[in-house]
Amino acid sequence: MDHTLWDFDKNSTLAFKEVFLINGVHLNLDDFLKIYIPKNLEFWKLYQENRITKENLRYLRLKETFDVLGYQIDEITIHKLSDDYLLNLPKNNYLVNNTIEILEYLKPKYQLHIITNGFEEAQKAKLVNSKIDHFFTHVVNSDMAGVKKPNPLIFEMALNKAKVAPDNAIMIGDSYEADIIGAGNVGMSAIHFEVHKADLKHNVLISNLLEIKHYL
Secondary structure (H helix, E strand, O other): OOOOOOOOHHHHHHHHHHHHHHHOOOOOOOHHHHOOOOOHHHHHHHHHHHOHHHHHHHHHHHHHHHHHHHHOOOHHHHHHHHHHOOOOOOOOOOOOOOHHHHHEEEEEOOOOEEOOOOHHHHHHHHHHHOOOHHHEEEEEEHHHOOOOOHHHHHHHHHHHOOOOOHOEEEEEEOOHHHHHHHHOOOOOOEEEEOOOOOOOOOOOEEEOHHHHHHOO
């Protein structure tokens, strides 16, 4: 969902802009994001590998960013920023280019589902607020599965809910490790959506969602 259909980067930037204003954080947003974005990816990887908890992820990605920037901020405010960010994030509803067109193309032909590592409360709100929830039959998230992509169990849960065999399903995702490798480990085919085509490890690689029409 994130980075594939829902424009996470744009929506996240808008959420931080609002959250900083609410909480009186006086930092240049571009400077903050330059540090935060790689920090967030770093801690998400640890979270996917079950090496940190959700709570630690939410706190440490902010704490370490502020530390690098030398910005003095107390622990209580960091926790409030984290809560406010998750509340504000689903209020912005920018989608990746051509999301609606490709979903309208796929929906009459295929049963569509989502597998996401995102937090359940945020992902549901994103789908509803961006008005794409009606395209999907099931949404399987890491909270309900108890594991995160690329763990085979979350894919198996999704396949069971969809009542479909792995060789009759296809995964479309932006993360090579979580989506493409994860799908392959349970026998699913996959399409790698990589906007910059920076990762050429997979045979089926697209940089525009409308390219899905070449395969489905």
